[in-house]
Every structure is written in structure tokens, then in C-alpha cells.
Amino acid sequence: MNVQVVGAGPAGLYLAILLKRADPGVDVRVSERNAPDATFGWGVVFSEETLGSLRDADPQTHLEITDTFARWDRVDIHYRGRELRSRGHSFSAIARRRLLEILQQRARGLGVELEFGVEIEELPAADLVVGADGANSLVRRLGDFGTRVEPEGSKYVWFGTDHVFDAFTFVFKETEHGLYNVHAYPYDERMSTFIVECPLETWLGARHEDMSEEENLAFCERLFANDLRGRELFSNRSIWLDFPKVTSRVWHDGRVVLLGDAAHTAHFSIGSGTKLAMEDSIALANALVRRGWDVDAAVVDYELERGPVVERTQDAASESAAYFRRVESYSHLEPVQFAFNLLTRSGRITHASLGIRDPRFTRALDAWFGGHDVSPPPAFSPFELRDVTFPNRFCLVPSGFVAVSPDGRVDPETPLVEDWTPPEGQVLLQLGHAGSRGACRPARLGRDLPLADGWPVVAPSAKPYGPFSQVPGEPDEDAIRARFVAGAERAAGLGVAVLELDMAHGYLLGSYLSPLTNAREERTRFPLSVLEAVRAAWDGPLAVRLSVTDWHPRGNSAEDGIELARLLKASGADLIHVEAGQTVHDDRPVYRRGFLTTLSDRVRNEARIPTIVGGHLTTLDEANTIVGAGRGDLVLLDLPPAQIERPLVPSNTVLLAEVRP
Amino acid sequence: MNVGVGLPTTVPGASGELVLDWARRADAGPFSSVAVLDRVAYNSYEPFAALAAAAGVTDRVRLATMIAIGPLRPTGLLAKQAASVHALSGGRLTLGLAVGARMEDYEAAGAESRGRGRKLAEQLAYIRSGVDAELVGPDRAGIELLVGGLSGQAFSRMARYADGYAHGGGPPRAFASAVSRAEAAWRDLGRPGRPRLWGQGYFSLGDVEGGNAYLRDYYAFTGPFAERIVAENLTSARAVKDFVRGYEEAGCDELVLFPAVADGEELDRLTEALA
Numbered sequence: 001m002n003v004q005v006v007g008a009g010p011a012g013l014y015l016a017i018l019l020k021r022a023d024p025g026v027d028v029r030v031s032e033r034n035a036p037d038a039t040f041g042w043g044v045v046f047s048e049e050t051l052g053s054l055r056d057a058d059p060q061t062h063l064e065i066t067d068t069f070a071r072w073d074r075v076d077i078h079y080r081g082r083e084l085r086s087r088g089h090s091f092s093a094i095a096r097r098r099l100l101e102i103l104q105q106r107a108r109g110l111g112v113e114l115e116f117g118v119e120i121e122e123l124p125a126a127d128l129v130v131g132a133d134g135a136n137s138l139v140r141r142l143g144d145f146g147t148r149v150e151p152e153g154s155k156y157v158w159f160g161t162d163h164v165f166d167a168f169t170f171v172f173k174e175t176e177h178g179l180y181n182v183h184a185y186p187y188d189e190r191m192s193t194f195i196v197e198c199p200l201e202t203w204l205g206a207r208h209e210d211m212s213e214e215e216n217l218a219f220c221e222r223l224f225a226n227d228l229r230g231r232e233l234f235s236n237r238s239i240w241l242d243f244p245k246v247t248s249r250v251w252h253d254g255r256v257v258l259l260g261d262a263a264h265t266a267h268f269s270i271g272s273g274t275k276l277a278m279e280d281s282i283a284l285a286n287a288l289v290r291r292g293w294d295v296d297a298a299v300v301d302y303e304l305e306r307g308p309v310v311e312r313t314q315d316a317a318s319e320s321a322a323y324f325r326r327v328e329s330y331s332h333l334e335p336v337q338f339a340f341n342l343l344t345r346s347g348r349i350t351h352a353s354l355g356i357r358d359p360r361f362t363r364a365l366d367a368w369f370g371g372h373d374v375s376p377p378p379a380f381s382p383f384e385l386r387d388v389t390f391p392n393r394f395c396l397v398p399s400g401f402v403a404v405s406p407d408g409r410v411d412p413e414t415p416l417v418e419d420w421t422p423p424e425g426q427v428l429l430q431l432g433h434a435g436s437r438g439a440c441r442p443a444r445l446g447r448d449l450p451l452a453d454g455w456p457v458v459a460p461s462a463k464p465y466g467p468f469s470q471v472p473g474e475p476d477e478d479a480i481r482a483r484f485v486a487g488a489e490r491a492a493g494l495g496v497a498v499l500e501l502d503m504a505h506g507y508l509l510g511s512y513l514s515p516l517t518n519a520r521e522e523r524t525r526f527p528l529s530v531l532e533a534v535r536a537a538w539d540g541p542l543a544v545r546l547s548v549t550d551w552h553p554r555g556n557s558a559e560d561g562i563e564l565a566r567l568l569k570a571s572g573a574d575l576i577h578v579e580a581g582q583t584v585h586d587d588r589p590v591y592r593r594g595f596l597t598t599l600s601d602r603v604r605n606e607a608r609i610p611t612i613v614g615g616h617l618t619t620l621d622e623a624n625t626i627v628g629a630g631r632g633d634l635v636l637l638d639l640p641p642a643q644i645e646r647p648l649v650p651s652n653t654v655l656l657a658e659v660r661p
Numbered sequence: 662m663n664v665g666v667g668l669p670t671t672v673p674g675a676s677g678e679l680v681l682d683w684a685r686r687a688d689a690g691p692f693s694s695v696a697v698l699d700r701v702a703y704n705s706y707e708p709f710a711a712l713a714a715a716a717g718v719t720d721r722v723r724l725a726t727m728i729a730i731g732p733l734r735p736t737g738l739l740a741k742q743a744a745s746v747h748a749l750s751g752g753r754l755t756l757g758l759a760v761g762a763r764m765e766d767y768e769a770a771g772a773e774s775r776g777r778g779r780k781l782a783e784q785l786a787y788i789r790s791g792v793d794a795e796l797v798g799p800d801r802a803g804i805e806l807l808v809g810g811l812s813g814q815a816f817s818r819m820a821r822y823a824d825g826y827a828h829g830g831g832p833p834r835a836f837a838s839a840v841s842r843a844e845a846a847w848r849d850l851g852r853p854g855r856p857r858l859w860g861q862g863y864f865s866l867g868d869v870e871g872g873n874a875y876l877r878d879y880y881a882f883t884g885p886f887a888e889r890i891v892a893e894n895l896t897s898a899r900a901v902k903d904f905v906r907g908y909e910e911a912g913c914d915e916l917v918l919f920p921a922v923a924d925g926e927e928l929d930r931l932t933e934a935l936a
Contacts, residue, residue: 144884250884250885250886252885253885296888297888297892299888300885300888300889300891300892301892303889304832304889304892308834308835400851441790443850443851443852443853444852444853445789446785446786446789446790446821446822446823446852447820447821447822447850447851447852448786448821449786449789449790449822450790452791466782466786466821467782467783467786467787468783468786468787468790468792551813581817581849582849582850585782585821586778586779586782586814587814587817588812588813588814589813589814589816589817589846589849590813591813591816591817591842591843591845591846591849592841592842592845593841593845595845614848615845615849616841616844616845616848616849638844638848
């Protein structure tokens with residue numbers, strides 16, 4: 001058996017060590033294009049969990065690595081002149097150079113052949129060829145792995161500094177061109193990694209493109225002089241970069257297998273790249289040994305084991321990258337909430353899990369949120385809107401709205417507002433007109449199945465909603481507006497707590513707002529006129545249910561939806577009920593747990609309007625995290641019946657605040 | 662959770678006699694359904710023909726397509742085939758539909774593969790809403806309808822038109838992740854209750870190598886993925902038990918185990934493994 005590893009980074013060296021350790025008879029070579037002491041970047045981070053697997057895989061290197069470690073359990077956040085701290089985050093870091101020295105030495109000691117300054121041009125002859133040559137892998141080009149590489153997140157530049165931070169430190173600094181942020185952490189007793197990041201717009205505005213390497217360094221040193229306590233930044237070919245997100249459909253092709261960054265990258269802002277790479281090495285080495293060096297079987301095991309872990313990490317990393325890309329929109333948040341939002345950005349830390357790591361932090365957040373020293377978790381805090389106090393942040397929602405007119409019903413069972421009476425409790429009334437989605441059969445057998453003898457439907461353009469749907473007629477806008485106003489007046493008389501206008505999911509008002517369903521240039525006039533007329537007739541909290549994105553390449557994007565939210569706010573909406581898609585029947589939805597959370601976050605923090613958010617949320621912890629981090633104000637939960645005080649009433653209403661803690 | 666068994670209709674070498682005997686014995690055994698796959702450009706039996714024959718030799722089990730590639734067939738014909746099996750079996754059809762993954766099947770069937778997603782949506786709406794119901798009998802009412810696929814559109818078609826979801830196979834963890842997406846779609850489309858959840862897996866408990874060779878061949882079009890499917894083949898009673906337990910925990914309603922070897926004794930081995 002002979003194995004050729006291309007790339008002497010942590011993944012390649014570690015694999016070589018583990019293979020040689022498992023069977024000294026296996027011929028393992030590692031070739032590297034650069035010199036043995038050439039390395040990019042400064043320190044690398046490990047979590048406690050990774051260290052455990054390194055210990056099990058090779059105790060000797062584990063010992064040497066942990067000997068030189070910088071360790072900390074704190075995350076510090078420098079924001080608006082405040083320093084916030086969160087504890088309980090066990091991390092360690094090591095100089096990348098030192099890590100490579102340890103691994104090289106151990107590999108040599110075991111009899112691995114190391115060659116430096118060797119460039120690979122064609123596939124080496126070996127039983128197994130391992131591409132461990134990083135995000136720009138050459139080996140990857142010699143096979144078919146279905147790889148995609150696309151830039152992700154903001155611009156960034158990677159420095160070292162001789163200021164030794166005593167925690168993982170995030171710094172946020174406002175400038176005339178926009179917000180810069182720093183990820184800094186110590187990696188030995190002398191040095192720290194110092195990564196500066198800013199969104200493309202800021203980067204262009206500050207003209208970094210025109211600066212030399214030295215000028216960029218001087219700029220960053222000046223900007224962060226306080227945080228560096230007057231210490232220096234060091235460059236190691238430190239230039240501004242775009243982070244390449246690498247994804248591969250498969251990680252092996254015949255006898256070639258990819259490892260670490262060559263197969264998949266994870267944005268640096270969650271610090272998982274080296275961890276993933278070395279875990280890959282462990283999985284591949286174990287699979288080869290388990291399968292008696294049967295390469296075909298081992299590479300399948302390796303992919304099956306690592307695929308799901310890598311996918312989850314890449315998802316979290318992308319969330320984190322996107323967070324830093326838009327971090328400027330959070331600069332209105334109070335420091336404690338800003339910090340909680342930052343800590344929970346990738347979805348891996350929640351209110352409950354942070355409460356275990358750092359109960360003091362969540363207590364401080366809850367206290368700030370609830371306004372008392374001892375407060376319940378955020379979702380159990382009251383919420384006030386226009387003289388109405390909601391005792392907590394939960395809504396329970398049966399689907400569908402109450403129709404303003406008979407031809408605005410979705411199906412024959414849709415309640416009409418003129419006959420509707422509210423159930424007991426604090427009720428949110430959804431008022432809508434079905435538009436082209438009307439005159440269908442009840443939802444038990446399916447949606448958008450037209451009645452054989454349905455009433456005529458209307459929509460801004462004569463486009464049927466789905467297969468076999470009616471061609472809609474012209475709406476009588478004045479009459480429909482008057483129906484909405486009459487509905488609002490009736491709601492006011494019935495003691496409804498919140499009134500909500502349906503402008504989502506391709507129903508009538510929503511269909512006006514999208515280029516997919518409204519061929520006219522001017523699309524917002526009618527829905528806004530309905531909103532304004534209802535606003536004049538209704539004094540209480542007024543929500544608008546909005547498809548923030550159409551999930552369609554030619555429809556409204558999230559940016560368009562946020563702009564719509566701004567318009568709705570200006571026209572009198574107090575609250576946006578965030579939805580996505582269904583504007584057309586053949587959209588490209590993205591369904592998963594919490595699929596609306598990021599959209600709600602963006603509407604709330606970019607259009608600066610409170611939101612209601614659902615999207616398959618099933619736990620109180622999700623609700624506490626969303627509300628605490630300022631990603632939404634009211635949460636629609638899909639809860640098991642045992643947690644609900646009473647069964648949902650079958651009428652089309654939303655009941656607020658009936659959830660047990 | 663119910664457990665069903667696949668008929669060996671896509672395993673080369675399965676005689677008509679074996680397929681029918683298999684169905685008859687499944688009906689007498691612990692299985693709640695018999696199911697078939699759908700390929701055109703592969704040595705295999707046409708799914709509706711096979712289920713119609715199975716209907717004749719069974720009284721009890723549901724008859725399921727897991728899945729049939731809807732857009733290979735003209736819509737009216739698909740509805741007629743399905744409704745015929747449903748009527749001939751006394752209302753036992755579960756019709757799983759998806760767009761399929763192999764372009765050769767479209768070519769061999771002489772069907773257009775472009776726009777297949779749109780066509781599937783149309784077929785689902787046609788079958789579900791009873792369009793042309795009087796013209797194209799028998800009665801389609803009561804056919805249990807499932808949709809398969811992993812794209813966002815597959816999940817929304819499922820939630821919009823069907824009774825449940827037909828998963829394409831994989832470890833319980835992959836099933837669980839698809840279930841959470843199916844449930845999210847179901848709620849988003851405002852459907853009451855919850856979707857019916859069907860899962861599937863392969864087994865070869867006697868001739869493991871033969872079974873693996875079949876899977877390699879059947880899934881050759883997926884390239885390196887074929888090896889993953891081989892790796893998931895259930896080759897011991899223990900593996901079958903673990904798989905069944907995993908699916909049950911993930912909320913599966915009906916798990917169908919497909920044979921990878923055309924040998925009647927495989928059915929006995931499976932029955933034993935499940936006992």
C-alpha cells in the first residue's frame with residue numbers, strides 16, 4: 001500500500017501520521033509546494049471537543065500541541081465604548097507554524113517521507129492520492145468532485161499582533177465609511193491573531209484597493225490603536241481577501257480523495273477550518289484501517305461519516321459570514337442584546353445552551369429585557385404596542401385568514417368578517433382577500449385545487465395561480481378597499497387586540513406587490529391605499545403579513561421585501577408578520593427549521609419595525625433566542641398540544657399568549 | 662410504524678412467477694404494503710402493471726409506487742392507470758410520484774424531460790382535483806397520494822397536493838432531516854394535521870455480494886453515490902432491526918424494505934429479521 005498526500009498543512013500531515021502509526025509498513029509520502037517553514041496566517045483555534053479526538057487519535061502530538069496552547073474561556077466584545085464579556089466558551093489556540101513543526105517532526109519520526117518545494121502537475125502514481133492542498137487545491141482539478149467555489153461574507157485581512165489578548169475578542173469600530181470588525185485571539189504567550197473585516201461597500205468607500213500592504217497595515221493599526229493598547233500589527237503577506245466557500249458534491253473520485261479545505265471550507269468567523277480538516281484526517285485514517293486498506297470502501301465510509309458534520313458546520317459558518325456582512329444593521333441594538341445576537345449568530349449557541357455555559361450572561365440579558373433584576377427569559381417578557389400589552393411573546397396560529405368579502409374567500413369554509421366573532425382571549429384577526437387563490441376546495445385534500453363551480457376570482461394580472469386555476473378578472477379596487485375598512489371597523493367593535501392585513505403568499509394584496517403577479521410598473525399604490533384607509537379606521541396595533549421574498553429568480557428578493565417593509569411602516573404598519581414565497585405556485589422554497597428567522601431578523605433590524613416570526617419553530621428555546629437577540633418580537637410556535645393551555649379554536653384566528661413556560 | 666416490503670420488479674432475473682408469489686406471501690406475512698420502483702431504461706416491470714397483477718393475488722396489503730416517475734406518462738393516462746389499480750384492488754393504492762433522476766428513462770419513454778417539475782405539479786393537481794373525472798374513469802377519489810424528492814419545490818408540491826411524503830432512502834438521520842422539511846412545508850401551506858411519512862431501504866440478507874452488485878448497477882448513473890447506497894444496504898438481521906428502530910424514532914409511518922436479490926428466500930429472511 002502506498003499513499004501520496006499532496007499538501008503538508010495540518011490535514012495532510014496529520015493523516016500521514018495516523019496512517020503510519022496504524023501500519024508502519026504502509027508507504028506514506030507528503031509533498032508540499034512551499035518550503036517547510038513557509039506558512040500563511042498566524043494562529044489556529046481548537047475547541048475542547050476537537051482536542052478530545054486528537055488525544056484519542058495520537059496522544060503524542062496531542063501532548064505537544066496542548067503544551068504550547070493559549071487557552072481561554074471568555075469572549076470579549078468591544079462595542080460602542082463598552083466591553084462585554086461572556087464566559088464558559090472553552091477554546092484553545094496554537095501558532096500555525098508551531099503546529100506544523102510538531103506535525104512535521106512527528107511525521108518524520110514515524111518514517112513519513114516529506115518533500116518540500118514540489119509542485120504536482122499530474123496525478124501521482126499511488127494506491128491512494130490525498131488532496132490536502134487547501135482551498136485552491138490543484139489535486140481537485142485532476143478529478144471530478146462537483147466542486148463549487150464562491151466568495152462568502154465580507155472583505156478580510158489576516159494580521160498578527162504582539163498585543164496578547166486575554167480572551168477571544170470581537171471589536172466593532174464605526175468609521176465614516178462604515179463599520180469594521182475584528183476577530184482577535186491569543187495563540188501563544190507573545191502573539192495574537194488579529195483579523196480585520198469590513199463589508200465590500202465600506203472597503204470600496206475607504207479605497208483600500210488603492211492602498212499598499214504597508215498603508216493598509218498602518219490604517220488598521222491606527223483604527224484599532226486603543227484595542228491594540230499601542231502594540232503593532234504584523235503582516236505575513238497580509239492582503240485583503242474574499243473568503244472562498246468551497247463545497248463539493250463528492251470528496252472522492254477513483255483513488256483520489258480530498259481532505260479539509262480542498263473538499264470544503266467553513267468561514268473563518270466560526271474558527272472551524274483546521275478542526276474540520278484534522279477530524280477529516282482521523283475519519284479517513286480510521287476508515288482505511290477498519291476496511292483493511294480497501295480504498296473504495298474506506299472513502300465511502302469517510303464521506304458518510306464526515307458529510308453530515310461538515311454540512312452542518314458549513315451552514316453555521318455561512319450564517320456567521322452573513323451576520324458579519326450585515327452587522328452594521330445591528331448597530332442600533334443595546335450592547336447586551338448586540339452581544340447576545342453576536343454569540344447566537346450561527347445557530348450553534350442558543351439562550352438555553354448559553355445559560356448553561358454562562359448563566360450570568362443570560363441573567364443579565366433577561367434582566368435588561370424584562371426590566372427587573374430577576375426576569376423570566378425574553379419570550380416570557382411582556383410586549384407593548386400602541387397601548388396594548390401582550391403578556392408574553394407567543395402566538396399560536398391556525399392557518400388562513402378571515403375574508404373581507406364572499407369572493408375573497410379561499411374556500412367555501414373561509415369565515416367572512418361580517419359573520420365572524422372572536423373567541424375568548426387576546427386575539428389577532430387576520431383580514432384578507434384571496435385574489436387568484438380563491439374559490440378552491442378546503443385544505444384537507446390539498447391547496448389551490450379549484451372548485452368545479454367556484455365563484456369568479458380577481459387579481460391585478462390575468463394570470464391563473466396554478467394548474468387548472470381560473471383566469472382572474474379585474475378587481476374593483478374601491479369596493480375591496482371599502483370592504484377592508486368595514487372589516488377593520490367591525491374588528492374595533494369586537495375588541496380584537498391586533499388587526500393584521502394579509503399581503504403575503506400570493507393572496508390579493510400580496511399579488512399586487514410582486515412583479516411575478518402584477519405586470520404593471522406601479523405595484524404598491526393599491527395595497528398601501530388599503531393600509532392607509534384601514535389605519536384611519538383602526539387605532540390599535542396594525543400588522544401586515546408580508547412575503548418578504550418570493551423565492552423566485554424573477555420575483556421580489558429579500559432586499560425588495562425589506563424595502564416594502566419600510567414603505568408599509570411609513571404607511572402606518574406597526575408590525576410585519578414575516579412570511580416568504582407562495583406568491584406563485586412554482587416558487588423555489590427553502591424549508592427547514594426556523595426558515596423565516598433570518599428574514600425576520602433583517603426586516604426588524606434593517607427596516608426597523610417589530611416582527612412576528614414563525615417558520616417551523618417548535619421549542620421555547622428557539623423563541624427565547626429569537627426574541628432575546630432581537631430577531632423578532634412575537635413568535636409563532638408549532639407546539640405539541642400538551643404545552644398549549646387550551647386547544648386551538650377552529651376559527652381563523654391567532655391567539656396570543658397561551659403558552660406554558 | 663408499519664413495515665412494507667418491495668416487490669423485486671427491478672431486480673434482473675425476477676420471473677413473473679416470483680414477483681406474484683412474493684406479493685402473495687407478503688400479503689400473508691407481517692407486511693402492511695407491497696411497493697414497486699419505476700424505471701424505463703432498465704430491465705424491470707412497469708409499476709402499474711405489476712401492482713395490478715399484485716392486486717389480483719392479494720387481499721389486504723396496500724399497493725404502493727415508491728415512487729413512479731409521473732412525467733414519463735401523459736397526465737390522463739397516468740390518472741387512468743392509477744385509478745385502475747385503485748379500483749381493481751378495492752381501493753388499496755398509494756400513489757407516490759416524483760420527477761425521477763435519470764434522463765435515459767425520459768428518452769426511452771419518448772417523454773420530454775424539460776419542464777418535468779411543472780408537469781408533475783399539473784399531474785398532482787389533475788389527480789387530486791378530479792379534473793376530467795367523468796371523462797377519465799375509474800374514480801380517483803381515495804387514492805393516497807405521496808410526493809418524493811429533496812428540493813424545496815418537491816416539498817411544496819407535496820404539501821400543496823399530496824397526503825404525505827415518500828423519502829428516497831438513506832440513514833434514519835437523513836430521513837429525520839427530510840421530515841422536518843416536510844413538516845415545515847406542510848404547515849407553511851396551511852394543511853391541517855400532519856403529512857404521512859414513508860421511508861425506504863434496501864436489504865440482501867443471503868447473497869450480500871449479489872445484492873451489492875445489483876445496487877451498484879442500478880445506481881451506476883449516480884457515479885460515486887452508488888457506493889454510498891451499497892454501504893447502506895441492510896445485510897444482517899441486526900442492521901434491519903436498527904434501521905427499523907431508527908426510522909420509527911424519526912417519525913416514519915410506513916417503512917418499505919426493497920430486496921436487492923431476486924430470491925424468494927429473501928422474504929423469509931426479512932420476515933425472520935423483523936420478528
